[in-house]
Amino acid sequence: MISHIDHIVLTVSDIENAVAFYEKVLEMEAITFAEGRRAVRFGEQKINFQLLGQELRNHAMEGSGDICLITHWSLEKLVAHLQACEVTIIEGPVAKSGATGPIQSVYFNDPDNNLIEVSVLETETTLDPRIEEQ
Structure with missing residues (x-):
């Protein structure tokens, strides 16, 4: 029935600050x-x-988002980029289980404390038993 995600909505305290961060x-x-x-x-x-209260049918609070994004970059390039952007990594790299298989993930917060997970797909075809389920 469902083929993919079109968009998600994050509630933030300052929309232009959020746009600048993600950009x-x-x-x-x-x-x-x-x-x-x-x-x-x-x-x-x-x-x-x-903004909080902007969309009356959405009751999400600032910082309540938790999303996982996949990158085509290497973990090393991802971590170096986050460090260059002065983003504090709160966890990772760590092995996880993604929607299509094993991933290596790095976690950080956006300016509104939404949890952002950026992951690299592993090339292995079998799940490592050490990978945590999400």
Whole structure:
């Protein structure tokens, strides 16, 4: 029935600050849509940003997001980039189990404390028993 995720919405305290962070740290494309709303786009997906109370049907609080993104970069390049952007890594690299198989993940928070996991797909075809289930 479901083929993919089109977008997710994160509740933030400052939309332009969030856009700038995702644009710089995650190299996403900043966009404006639907009457001036702001988002960042990557591939065929996007992350929309909203202020607390802006969308009455969404009751998410600032910092309640927890997303996992896949990168085509190596772990070494990812970690070096995060360090260059002065992003504090709170966990990782660590082995995890992703939607399509084993991944190596690095965790950090965005400016609103949403948990961001950026992962590299492993090339192995079998799951390592040491990989934690999410």
